[in-house]
Structure formats: structure tokens, C-alpha cells
Amino acid sequence: MNAPFTLSLDAMGGDHAPDIVIKGVAEAHIRYPLARFLLFGDEKRIRPALDANKTLAACCEVRHTDDVVTGDAKPSQVIRSGRNTSMWKAIEAVKAGEAGGVVSAGNTGALMAMSKVIMRMLPGIDRPAICSMFPSKIGETVMLDLGANAQCDARNLVEFAVMGECFARAMLGLDRPSVGLLNIGSEDLKGTDILREAAQTLRSSHLDMEFAGFVEGDDITKGTVDVIVTDGFTGNVALKTAEGTAKLFSEFLKNAIKSSLMAQFGMIFAKPVLSQVMARADPRRYNGALFVGLNGVVVKSHGGTDSIGFANAIGVGVDMISRDLNGRIAEQLAHIAAQAAPDSSEGAVSGGAALADSPVESGAK
Amino acid sequence: MNAPFTLSLDAMGGDHAPDIVIKGVAEAHIRYPLARFLLFGDEKRIRPALDANKTLAACCEVRHTDDVVTGDAKPSQVIRSGRNTSMWKAIEAVKAGEAGGVVSAGNTGALMAMSKVIMRMLPGIDRPAICSMFPSKIGETVMLDLGANAQCDARNLVEFAVMGECFARAMLGLDRPSVGLLNIGSEDLKGTDILREAAQTLRSSHLDMEFAGFVEGDDITKGTVDVIVTDGFTGNVALKTAEGTAKLFSEFLKNAIKSSLMAQFGMIFAKPVLSQVMARADPRRYNGALFVGLNGVVVKSHGGTDSIGFANAIGVGVDMISRDLNGRIAEQLAHIAAQAAPDSSEGAVSGGAALADSPVESGAK
Numbered sequence: 001m002n003a004p005f006t007l008s009l010d011a012m013g014g015d016h017a018p019d020i021v022i023k024g025v026a027e028a029h030i031r032y033p034l035a036r037f038l039l040f041g042d043e044k045r046i047r048p049a050l051d052a053n054k055t056l057a058a059c060c061e062v063r064h065t066d067d068v069v070t071g072d073a074k075p076s077q078v079i080r081s082g083r084n085t086s087m088w089k090a091i092e093a094v095k096a097g098e099a100g101g102v103v104s105a106g107n108t109g110a111l112m113a114m115s116k117v118i119m120r121m122l123p124g125i126d127r128p129a130i131c132s133m134f135p136s137k138i139g140e141t142v143m144l145d146l147g148a149n150a151q152c153d154a155r156n157l158v159e160f161a162v163m164g165e166c167f168a169r170a171m172l173g174l175d176r177p178s179v180g181l182l183n184i185g186s187e188d189l190k191g192t193d194i195l196r197e198a199a200q201t202l203r204s205s206h207l208d209m210e211f212a213g214f215v216e217g218d219d220i221t222k223g224t225v226d227v228i229v230t231d232g233f234t235g236n237v238a239l240k241t242a243e244g245t246a247k248l249f250s251e252f253l254k255n256a257i258k259s260s261l262m263a264q265f266g267m268i269f270a271k272p273v274l275s276q277v278m279a280r281a282d283p284r285r286y287n288g289a290l291f292v293g294l295n296g297v298v299v300k301s302h303g304g305t306d307s308i309g310f311a312n313a314i315g316v317g318v319d320m321i322s323r324d325l326n327g328r329i330a331e332q333l334a335h336i337a338a339q340a341a342p343d344s345s346e347g348a349v350s351g352g353a354a355l356a357d358s359p360v361e362s363g364a365k
Numbered sequence: 366m367n368a369p370f371t372l373s374l375d376a377m378g379g380d381h382a383p384d385i386v387i388k389g390v391a392e393a394h395i396r397y398p399l400a401r402f403l404l405f406g407d408e409k410r411i412r413p414a415l416d417a418n419k420t421l422a423a424c425c426e427v428r429h430t431d432d433v434v435t436g437d438a439k440p441s442q443v444i445r446s447g448r449n450t451s452m453w454k455a456i457e458a459v460k461a462g463e464a465g466g467v468v469s470a471g472n473t474g475a476l477m478a479m480s481k482v483i484m485r486m487l488p489g490i491d492r493p494a495i496c497s498m499f500p501s502k503i504g505e506t507v508m509l510d511l512g513a514n515a516q517c518d519a520r521n522l523v524e525f526a527v528m529g530e531c532f533a534r535a536m537l538g539l540d541r542p543s544v545g546l547l548n549i550g551s552e553d554l555k556g557t558d559i560l561r562e563a564a565q566t567l568r569s570s571h572l573d574m575e576f577a578g579f580v581e582g583d584d585i586t587k588g589t590v591d592v593i594v595t596d597g598f599t600g601n602v603a604l605k606t607a608e609g610t611a612k613l614f615s616e617f618l619k620n621a622i623k624s625s626l627m628a629q630f631g632m633i634f635a636k637p638v639l640s641q642v643m644a645r646a647d648p649r650r651y652n653g654a655l656f657v658g659l660n661g662v663v664v665k666s667h668g669g670t671d672s673i674g675f676a677n678a679i680g681v682g683v684d685m686i687s688r689d690l691n692g693r694i695a696e697q698l699a700h701i702a703a704q705a706a707p708d709s710s711e712g713a714v715s716g717g718a719a720l721a722d723s724p725v726e727s728g729a730k
Contacts, residue, residue, distance in 0.1 A: 184601040217605025221613040236549040240582025245610040248586040256638040266634025273621040
């Protein structure tokens with residue numbers, strides 16, 4: 001981060017708002033001393049914490065809002081009647097150019113719906129996706145969609161692949177990330193028609209992508225590819241299954257140690273390395289999922305996270321803005337369009353059209 | 366197990382066949398001394414191991430076969446030309462009444478396709494599913510389908526629920542197992558039309574099931590319900606993601622301990638409980654997936670397992686035969702049929718028809 005810039009925060013989103021949001025800002029301020037924050041929410045509940053901390057107050061501006069999006073609110077409902085909520089106003093600040101991105105730990109469906117209405121899609125993208133990173137044996141694996149779209153067609157999956165590849169370039173600093181499509185076998189004939197159709201498009205030369213074909217569930221943690229593309233249903237189940245398994249394992253471990261005096265003695269010596277392992281698999285470390293495909297930076301924090309987790313979500317926002325993810329996606333789409341239509345005198349074919357015009361997409365489904 | 370009975374084994378299936386199959390039989394013989402085994406495969410490779418072990422030879426009968434189903438063989442191909450393989454002959458022995466069930470560590474797709482052709486479906490069941498157990502915080506969670514059907518309709522999911530419930534009664538000894546449908550949120554409106562349709566049927570009173578509604582990926586390890594129903598695509602991805610995550614965690618742990626002398630010293634004291642944890646999460650412990658819905662007992666062992674894992678797969682077969690899973694499923698389908706058509710003078714409506722005639726199924730999709 002080279003220049004000072006501003007992030008807009010939904011201070012009322014999440015299970016422990018606004019407390020963990022404010023503490024998360026304090027944590028993020030240490031990491032990103034040049035960043036400024038717009039806090040949208042109930043001023044009476046936010047102000048006292050800022051008054052008690054002058055350094056924090058200096059980098060924050062509070063914008064009072066009366067309403068809050070509840071955890072069980074339906075997306076259609078908040079679109080109609082949620083315009084005075086902290087979430088809506090926080091997103092609007094990005095649209096208005098007052099902030100470079102928004103972070104919320106609130107209702108995922110509402111955040112996605114509002115972001116779509118207020119920011120609109122990136123030109124050439126049909127649907128946004130939820131994108132995040134998983135720990136793997138050799139580093140991190142980028143995965144999307146983690147739950148925005150329960151059902152996807154081949155075009156959606158191809159767009160996710162393009163966006164996920166840009167995300168991996170930006171976040172992991174890779175020159176040419178490899179991309180895999182999640183399936184139930186690596187053979188070409190496995191899975192659904194939609195997957196086979198998407199694979200065929202991803203193999204076509206005008207995409208110029210390091211497409212590794214089909215991968216399976218265990219490839220997420222093996223690190224077989226840098227980016228794994230799937231529909232939002234499968235991605236969401238995989239994400240939660242992985243979280244549940246990691247939690248089960250650490251609880252088995254804790255309970256076993258608690259049950260034995262000898263193990264407790266041994267743990268005095270082993271604890272530092274065990275803490276390292278726990279830190280590496282700590283879900284807070286991977287907190288902050290990006291909504292890719294929107295005309296602006298929107299980061300969703302886990303609703304139950306603490307201040308460290310929320311600061312990490314702010315970190316994802318900072319990275320996305322400073323590394324200009326959306327600029328990279330637009331560039332990539334333009335490149336694909338140019339490759340797909342090299343002789344076109346029109347020049348500026350939209351990326352979406354280039355994806356849709358691929359031989360597979362135009363065939364009968 | 367009260368009486369002596371016979372299991373048919375594909376001695377040539379899996380990465381380390383026939384060695385781990387024969388060693389697995391030796392292990393299983395200790396646990397089930399009354400069981401007998403028909404070993405189908407290359408007699409030259411099987412016989413020497415039996416000649417060296419008289420106790421083992423006494424409970425085994427070798428049936429020579431010339432051919433083997435390879436790991437990359439396509440189901441359609443083995444149906445046409447695989448009638449002399451160890452897998453085909455082992456399944457046929459069940460059909461012929463020579464064995465109560467078959468166990469194979471070979472090609473999953475081939476085993477499923479051959480079993481369908483040779484054994485046929487249980488009356489009233491449209492499609493078989495792959496069913497197994499996951500470790501959970503409070504015991505075990507039954508889950509199906511783990512990969513037989515990449516795409517499922519609502520009727521398939523309802524049948525899986527009925528069969529999974531019978532499996533949980535038989536394997537876990539539960540009186541009234543609770544059943545959940547895997548989704549990306551617990552609210553009624555989440556997910557796909559197929560899931561909502563299946564949920565509506567499962568709620569109908571004639572099924573008389575403890576249906577708990579929608580569950581999510583992390584509920585598998587939480588043990589929220591006893592049985593989790595999903596399509597084979599999602600189930601397979603969830604299974605492999607969970608396996609990958611458990612492996613990642615244990616590798617992080619091993620590497621961290623290796624890297625520190627102090628931790629290695631501590632491990633001298635903590636090792637017994639850590640071994641307990643590893644044993645509880647040991648994939649061999651959960652080896653042996655049942656193909657439910659077929660007119661016979663078919664158990665699929667992991668292809669890369671060792672003799673302990675293969676013996677566990679044999680154990681699943683033993684349990685399924687001795688607890689008469691298929692009898693229970695048939696009984697449950699008859700019960701559902703009777704509930705659905707209480708006034709019918711015909712009496713014996715098939716279970717499948719009773720499921721298909723539910724109000725949801727007859728409506729437009």
C-alpha cells in the first residue's frame with residue numbers, strides 16, 4: 001500500500017458488532033497505518049470506543065445509520081426496505097467514490113444482493129462469485145464460488161475461472177496460476193454436461209489459461225492447482241466440510257490431551273509447535289471472502305469472527321484495492337476478447353461476449 | 366453373527382492385490398472365526414499364501430479367474446467384455462446364492478455397473494447409492510450418496526433417505542435415526558428446486574421419518590443428524606474434502622513435531638493419546654462403503670487401503686448380512702406403501718410407487 005486510502009465498514013454486521021468491528025479496526029490500523037475508515041452504524045454505540053482511543057479516532061469517521069440488516073433478513077426484503085441500514089450505506093460509500101472497498105460481517109445473502117443492486121456487475125461478467133483461500137500442503141489454494149450461486153451454467157464457471165486466476169495473480173503473486181474444475185474424478189468423461197462444457201471452453205486457446213482439467217475434493221488441500229473452480233452449492237459444502245473436519249480434529253486432540261496427565265506434562269514441551277500448527281489452520285487467518293465480479297471491492301467477514309479475524313478481512317480489502325484486482329480482471333477480459341476476435345475491426349468486444357461466443361457456448365446444450 | 370456364512374472376495378481388486386486381500390482375510394478370520402471366504406482371482410498368486418497358512422486355507426476356497434478389471438476400465442466396457450474377471454465372478458457368486466455378499470477394492474464404476482447388471486435393483490428402488498460413515502463429535506454420521514449418481518432428482522434423494530435410515534438402524538443400532546438433507550443453509554428457501562421438492566416429500570407423514578430438514582457441510586462432523594442425504598456429486602466432493610483436510614492436519618502436526626527437538630521430547634509423554642486421536646480419525650477405520658439399493662450386499666473398499674482397512678470392509682459386509690439390511694429396506698418400503706395407500710384393496714403397492722405417488726412428485730417440476 002503506497003497511498004492513504006479509505007475503507008467503508010458495516011459496523012453493525014456480525015454476531016459481536018459493533019465491538020469486534022472497532023477492535024478489528026484498531027488491529028488493522030497497526031498493520032495499515034495509512035488507511036482510513038468510514039464506520040457506518042449506531043453512533044451511540046460506536047462513539048464511546050473511539051473517544052477512549054485518540055489514535056483510533058484519528059483514522060475513523062463515524063456515519064450514523066438507524067437501521068440494521070438482521071441475520072435472518074431475506075435478500076429481496078432488504079433490497080426493498082433496507083436503504084437506511086449500515087450495510088446499504090457502507091456499500092453506497094464505495095459507489096459514491098468515498099471509499100475504495102467495503103467490509104461487512106453481516107448477512108451474506110443481503111450483502112450480495114445489495115452489492116449487485118448498488119455497484120452492478122463488472123462489464124462482461126454475468127454473475128459474481130464468493131472467492132477465498134484454503135490452506136494447502138504447499139501454500140494456499142484459491143477457490144470459488146463458495147456460495148453465491150447454487151446453480152451455475154458453463155459460462156458462469158468459465159467466468160469464475162478467469163476471475164479466480166486474476167485473484168491468484170494478485171493475492172499469491174503468481175505469474176501463471178494453474179486452474180482446475182472441481183469434479184468427482186479426473187477423467188474427461190466424469191461429472192455433468194455443464195462441467196464437460198466448461199472444461200472444453202477453458203481448454204480453448206483464446207483463453208490462454210493454464211487449465212489443468214478436472215480435480216477432486218482432496219486436491220484442495222494437496223495444492224494440485226492454484227485455483228479451483230466450482231458452483232456455489234458444491235463450493236459451500238466443501239468449505240463447511242473442511243471447516244468442520246479441522247474443528248473435529250483439533251477437538252479430538254484437545255480432549256485427548258485433557259484426559260491424560262502424562263500427555264499434559266509432555267505438552268509443556270510440545271506446546272509451541274502445536275500452537276504453530278493451530279495458527280496455520282486457524283480459520284481467522286483465512287477470514288475475508290471476496291465477492292468477485294462486482295464493480296467494486298466487497299469483502300465478507302465470517303459473522304462469528306473476533307477482532308483478529310475482522311482485521312484479516314480488512315486486510316483482504318486492502319490487498320484487493322492496492323493490487324487493483326478489478327483492473328486486472330477487466331484487462332484479462334479485454335485480452336480474451338481480442339484473442340477471440342483478432343480480425344474484428346470493432347476492437348473492443350466485451351469479455352463476456354468473447355466467453356459466450358466460444359464454440360462450446362454456441363452449441364446446443 | 367450367529368451362523369457360519371460365506372463372503373465372496375474380488376482378490377485382484379485394489380492397488381496392492383492380491384496381497385492385502387489375503388492378509389485382510391487373515392485379519393478378518395480372527396474377528397469372525399465362523400465366516401468362510403470365496404477368493405476369485407489368479408490361483409498362482411493366491412495359492413502360495415494359503416499353503417503357508419493352514420488356518421487360513423481352511424476357511425478359504427480359491428476360484429481361478431483369468432481376467433482382471435483395470436483401474437481405468439470404463440463401466441460400459443467391462444459390462445461387454447468383463448465376464449471372466451475376478452470382479453464379475455465374485456458378484457455372480459452372490460447372485461448364485463454361494464455367498465451372502467461381495468467385497469472388492471477395485472474400480473468403483475465397474476463394480477457398480479456390474480452389480481447393477483448381475484444383481485438388479487431392490488424392488489421399488491430406482492438407483493443405488495454409495496453409503497458410508499464419517500466420524501463426528503458424538504459418534505458417527507451416515508452419509509449417502511458418495512458418488513454413484515452425479516445428478517439426482519427428488520425421488521432419488523427420498524429413496525436414499527429411506528435406505529440411509531435403515532442403514533443407521535442396522536449399523537448404529539438406533540431406534541429412530543434423524544435424517545437431514547445437505548444444503549447450503551438451513552432455511553426452507555435455500556438451495557435448488559430438487560432439494561425443496563425432496564424436503565417436502567420427506568416431511569409427509571406416510572414416510573414416518575424423523576426428518577430434521579436441511580443441514581450444512583459442518584453438520585457432518587458436528588453429528589447434528591444421524592443420516593445425511595445428498596447427491597453423488599456433492600457427497601463425493603465432501604468425502605474427499607474431509608479426507609484431504611484430515612490428512613493436511615495430521616501432516617502439519619507431524620512436520621511441526623519433527624522440526625523441534627523439545628516437541629519430540631514432549632511427544633514421548635503425549636504419544637499414547639496422540640495415537641488415540643490418530644486412530645479415531647484413521648481412514649482405515651471407516652473403510653468399506655456399502656452400495657445400497659441393490660438386490661444383494663456389495664461393499665467397496667478403498668483401492669489403496671492395507672490389510673487392516675480391507676478387514677474392516679469385510680466387517681461392513683458381515684454386519685450388513687447378519688443384520689439383514691436389505692430385508693429392513695424392503696420392510697420399510699412396504700410400510701411406506703401401506704401408509705400411502707391405506708384403503709387400497711390391492712394391498713401390496715410397491716415402495717417405489719408409494720414414493721413416486723407423493724403429492725410433490727406428481728406436481729409439475
